[in-house]
Amino acid sequence: MAFLQLENLTKRFGLQTAVDGLWLGVEKGEFVSLLGPSGCGKTTTLQMIAGFVEPTSGAIRLEDRDLLAVRPAQRGLGVVFQSYALFPHMTVAQNVSFGLEMRGVAAAERTRRVGETLELVGLGSFSERFPRQLSGGQQQRVALARALVIRPRILLLDEPLSNLDAKLREEMQIELRQIQRTVGTTTLLVTHDQAEAMALSDRIVVMNKGRAEQIGPPYEAYERPASPFVASFLGKTNLVGGVAVRPERISFAASGLAGTVRTRIFQGNHWLYQVETSSGLVTVIRQNTGQEMPAEGAAVHLEFPALHEARGGGSQDRRGPKS
Amino acid sequence: MTPPSLLDISPATRLGRGTRTPYLLSLPALLLFASVVVVPLGMTVALSFHDWGQYKGIVPVFILKNWHEVFSDSYYGEMFWRTFRIALLVTLFSAVFGAPEAYILNRMKSPWRGVFLLVILGPLLISVVARTLGWALLFGGKSGLVNAVLLSLGLISEPLPFMFTETGIVVALTHVLMPYMVLAVWAALQRLDPQVENAAITLGAGPFTVLRRIVLPQAMPGILSGAVIVFALAASAFATPAIIGGRRLKVASTLAYDEFLNTLNWPLGATVAVLLLLALVLIVFGANRWVERRYAQVFG
Numbered sequence: 077m078a079f080l081q082l083e084n085l086t087k088r089f090g091l092q093t094a095v096d097g098l099w100l101g102v103e104k105g106e107f108v109s110l111l112g113p114s115g116c117g118k119t120t121t122l123q124m125i126a127g128f129v130e131p132t133s134g135a136i137r138l139e140d141r142d143l144l145a146v147r148p149a150q151r152g153l154g155v156v157f158q159s160y161a162l163f164p165h166m167t168v169a170q171n172v173s174f175g176l177e178m179r180g181v182a183a184a185e186r187t188r189r190v191g192e193t194l195e196l197v198g199l200g201s202f203s204e205r206f207p208r209q210l211s212g213g214q215q216q217r218v219a220l221a222r223a224l225v226i227r228p229r230i231l232l233l234d235e236p237l238s239n240l241d242a243k244l245r246e247e248m249q250i251e252l253r254q255i256q257r258t259v260g261t262t263t264l265l266v267t268h269d270q271a272e273a274m275a276l277s278d279r280i281v282v283m284n285k286g287r288a289e290q291i292g293p294p295y296e297a298y299e300r301p302a303s304p305f306v307a308s309f310l311g312k313t314n315l316v317g318g319v320a321v322r323p324e325r326i327s328f329a330a331s332g333l334a335g336t337v338r339t340r341i342f343q344g345n346h347w348l349y350q351v352e353t354s355s356g357l358v359t360v361i362r363q364n365t366g367q368e369m370p371a372e373g374a375a376v377h378l379e380f381p382a383l384h385e386a387r388g389g390g391s392q393d394r395r396g397p398k399s
Numbered sequence: 400m401t402p403p404s405l406l407d408i409s410p411a412t413r414l415g416r417g418t419r420t421p422y423l424l425s426l427p428a429l430l431l432f433a434s435v436v437v438v439p440l441g442m443t444v445a446l447s448f449h450d451w452g453q454y455k456g457i458v459p460v461f462i463l464k465n466w467h468e469v470f471s472d473s474y475y476g477e478m479f480w481r482t483f484r485i486a487l488l489v490t491l492f493s494a495v496f497g498a499p500e501a502y503i504l505n506r507m508k509s510p511w512r513g514v515f516l517l518v519i520l521g522p523l524l525i526s527v528v529a530r531t532l533g534w535a536l537l538f539g540g541k542s543g544l545v546n547a548v549l550l551s552l553g554l555i556s557e558p559l560p561f562m563f564t565e566t567g568i569v570v571a572l573t574h575v576l577m578p579y580m581v582l583a584v585w586a587a588l589q590r591l592d593p594q595v596e597n598a599a600i601t602l603g604a605g606p607f608t609v610l611r612r613i614v615l616p617q618a619m620p621g622i623l624s625g626a627v628i629v630f631a632l633a634a635s636a637f638a639t640p641a642i643i644g645g646r647r648l649k650v651a652s653t654l655a656y657d658e659f660l661n662t663l664n665w666p667l668g669a670t671v672a673v674l675l676l677l678a679l680v681l682i683v684f685g686a687n688r689w690v691e692r693r694y695a696q697v698f699g
């Protein structure tokens with residue numbers, strides 16, 4: 077039995093089914109992401125675990141005990157909300173301290189743990205500020221510290237990085253992963269950003285219309301998508317002759333499928349091509365190695381990897397799962 | 400980006416710095432303000448320094464007689480103290496009943512919220528006089544409806560004292576002014592992120608703790624600004640204390656009215672009116688400054 081177990085979890089809002097028979101086991105210390113398009117039921121799933129939404133049917137078990145029988149305030153979970161939901165009338169230190177007060181932790185111990193946790197998220201010198209005197213990224217860290225300081229059994233994160241700009245988001249992803257490794261808290265993250273889910277998680281749950289389409293390590297889901305939906309949601313995919321091929325696996329060569337470059341987009345570390353061929357429009361991604369690349373309108377030939385490799389059939393290249 | 404609306408013409412952006420246009424545009428309003436507020440006010444202040452006698456009438460001289468009388472005769476001190484005691488109690492009761500009312504209103508779902516908002520604001524559409532007379536009809540002496548029923552049931556032997564009492568004025572004024580408190584608190588609550596309450600719950604707070612430590616402090620600026628409005632309106636209210644308190648239980652505004660229209664001692668009435676205005680301005684501005692300073696860091 078896994079640490080956290082969702083069993084046939086279902087939630088209906090009237091006629092609409094938001095979460096549809098979800099089974100999921102999360103191991104202790106694991107980082108799992110719920111990934112899917114808007115409206116697929118990610119937030120609803122998280123809210124059922126947190127206790128703000130009552131499941132229509134199914135069960136949630138934490139450490140083999142029925143979590144649904146426990147009141148939200150007693151569940152001992154750390155939740156980071158999308159809007160951060162900091163207490164605007166309290167300082168950073170008071171925000172972080174609140175959960176410890178509720179647990180009756182003595183003042184001295186409280187001060188020590190608040191300081192420790194703020195240090196962990198890199199906000200040691202901000203403890204006397206009010207939330208509105210902080211940047212978005214800093215508020216995000218306070219929310220994380222507030223959730224972590226109570227040493228929650230599970231950390232629930234609902235799109236915690238979606239309000240940050242691209243650069244900061246990337247930094248926070250790395251930091252979040254490091255913090256999670258340090259503390260070792262079992263973590264469930266909700267996101268619609270496939271890059272974020274893949275960067276952070278031990279396993280991802282790709283959700284579609286309330287159902288889990290695939291549960292597995294990011295590398296596996298990317299290389300061996302269980303359904304066309306998963307393939308198209310996790311990065312770009314070409315369907316060439318009925319076979320799904322990732323654009324970065326196709327290269328320009330002297331011979332192969334003939335085509336004409338329709339568009340060429342420079343994206344810094346790589347080039348993104350749309351090539352018109354006899355089997356339709358093919359997307360090609362090439363690393364920017366500093367070499368001359370085919371221009372728009374140029375006639376090119378596309379080389380495809382061997383069939384088993386195109387599906388990623390077990391070839392362990394440098395993008396392997398454990399880096 | 401929202402399209403620019405007519406409402407956000409800020410002089411600095413639309414007209415460039417240094418032009419006189421904004422001042423010219425506000426001239427009509429300024430003129431109106433000066434002619435109907437500043438000038439009469441100045442005349443009232445001047446009036447308070449004039450002399451008056453039963454037979455000589457108003458004598459336009461500069462003396463401190465009226466001010467001296469108001470400050471030395473304990474009758475006036477008592478009357479002002481009563482005025483502010485009533486205003487304070489009305490403010491207190493408005494907050495105690497109005498703030499929870501606003502909280503409940505804020506948590507209601509769509510159709511009911513509209514209905515109950517109308518129930519709360521509806522009385523504002525009825526004249527204060529009518530609303531106060533309603534209280535008088537219910538509690539006025541032996542024939543007041545409530546008193547009559549209670550007396551006939553034998554629950555009381557004497558009619559409940561209401562007319563000509565401070566209690567009566569406080570009850571009726573609270574009823575009249577509570578909508579302002581509800582609106583002010585409701586406005587503050589609407590800015591509240593509902594997830595913040597959930598965050599407190601996940602951290603282990605019970606419902607009462609969430610109210611006391613999370614909701615109340617955030618509603619406080621609304622309660623305080625509502626309190627300033629209610630206090631000012633209660634201290635300067637005329638119709639309600641005039642109907643309930645009558646000639647027997649006077650507050651500052653009814654006293655000034657009586658001096659002007661019954662005794663015809665305009666200078667003394669003006670002194671009372673000016674003093675009431677000064678006290679109110681001081682209290683309201685002081686409270687406002689305090690609220691702003693207290694909450695600037697937190698809510699901006």
Ligand SMILES: Nc1ncnc2c1ncn2[C@@H]1O[C@H](COP(=O)(O)OP(=O)(O)OP(=O)(O)O)[C@@H](O)[C@H]1O
Pocket residue numbers: 089092093094112113114115116117118119120121268
């Ligand atoms: N309180 C509610 N009442 C009715 N329908 C709801 C409610 N909450 C969610 N839903 C519906 O359930 C479905 C799943 O919603 P949910 O918020 O879980 O989606 P999500 O995956 O978190 O999407 P997003 O990425 O946009 O946040 C949606 O179709 C939504 O409209």
Ligand SMILES: [Mg+2]
Pocket residue numbers: 118119120
């Ligand atoms: Mg969501």
